[in-house]
Amino acid sequence: MKFRTLGAVAIAAVVAVLIRAIYFTPIEALQGAAQKILYVHAPSAWVAFLAFGLVAVASALYLWLRDPRLDYFAESSAEIGLVFTTAVLLTGPLWGKPIWGTYWTWDARLTLTLFLWFVYVGYVILRGAVDDRDMRARYSAVIGILGAALIPFIHLSVYLFRTLHPMPVLMKPSSPSMPPEMTITLVSAFLAFTVLYVWLLRERYQLALDRAAASVVEYDR
Amino acid sequence: MTIPDNAFWYHAAYAVVVVVYAGYAVSIWWRRRAVARRIASHGTR
Numbered sequence: 631m632k633f634r635t636l637g638a639v640a641i642a643a644v645v646a647v648l649i650r651a652i653y654f655t656p657i658e659a660l661q662g663a664a665q666k667i668l669y670v671h672a673p674s675a676w677v678a679f680l681a682f683g684l685v686a687v688a689s690a691l692y693l694w695l696r697d698p699r700l701d702y703f704a705e706s707s708a709e710i711g712l713v714f715t716t717a718v719l720l721t722g723p724l725w726g727k728p729i730w731g732t733y734w735t736w737d738a739r740l741t742l743t744l745f746l747w748f749v750y751v752g753y754v755i756l757r758g759a760v761d762d763r764d765m766r767a768r769y770s771a772v773i774g775i776l777g778a779a780l781i782p783f784i785h786l787s788v789y790l791f792r793t794l795h796p797m798p799v800l801m802k803p804s805s806p807s808m809p810p811e812m813t814i815t816l817v818s819a820f821l822a823f824t825v826l827y828v829w830l831l832r833e834r835y836q837l838a839l840d841r842a843a844a845s846v847v848e849y850d851r
Numbered sequence: 852m853t854i855p856d857n858a859f860w861y862h863a864a865y866a867v868v869v870v871v872y873a874g875y876a877v878s879i880w881w882r883r884r885a886v887a888r889r890i891a892s893h894g895t896r
Contacts, residue, residue: 637876661855662855662857664861667860670864720871724860728860826872834879840883840887844886
């Protein structure tokens with residue numbers, strides 16, 4: 631599949647999910663229409679965790695194999711994970727305000743997610759601050775691995791601590807605790823956002839390769 | 852029991868998501884174009 635085609639598929643899938651969520655998914659009786667934020671909030675969180683998990687895998691492999699392509703992959707996935715975490719941190723308060731009565735509360739899940747965001751902001755800043763390619767790759771690999779260690783704690787924080795944040799409705803051992811129409815929309819959103827991640831990752835990885843090629847061209851002159 | 856009228860919040864959240872992801876996709880395209888121009892300018896000298 632050409633990646634321009636993949637981009638079209640990703641955009642079409644996300645648009646289709648938003649249309650289904652807005653027009654063809656029932657409104658939840660207790661929370662009202664604000665509950666529909668779930669269909670962009672939870673899939674964004676899933677993609678962020680997937681992206682940071684893959685950063686950790688690629689970073690560990692880089693420290694072992696020292697292949698710069700693994701560093702470029704980790705850099706690309708980290709940046710995309712940061713963008714999806716930003717979306718999570720923006721949509722969460724927009725959901726919290728009408729339901730909890732506040733945009734933000736310093737409970738375990740929200741605070742850990744904000745901490746995760748800061749860790750990967752640091753990752754991106756570090757990459758811009760270190761000129762030596764090998765040193766930059768090694769330092770950022772360590773941060774990439776340590777940052778991803780937060781993900782299990784964030785997912786389990788609603789079980790470990792008393793928190794305002796609701797329990798998972800889909801990613802849990804028992805069956806989904808939603809009506810089928812809502813579950814189909816949510817699962818579709820998870821798939822569509824994952825395709826969006828794959829497309830963005832491919833494009834961002836190509837940018838990293840192009841930058842490496844450009845630096846070689848400039849060095850050779 | 853009446854269903855709360857709070858559609859504004861999910862409209863705002865969907866708009867935020869579209870702006871964030873579309874903005875990021877455009878930023879990748881912009882940066883790739885800048886790098887391609889850099890490479891091209893070195894090749895034609």
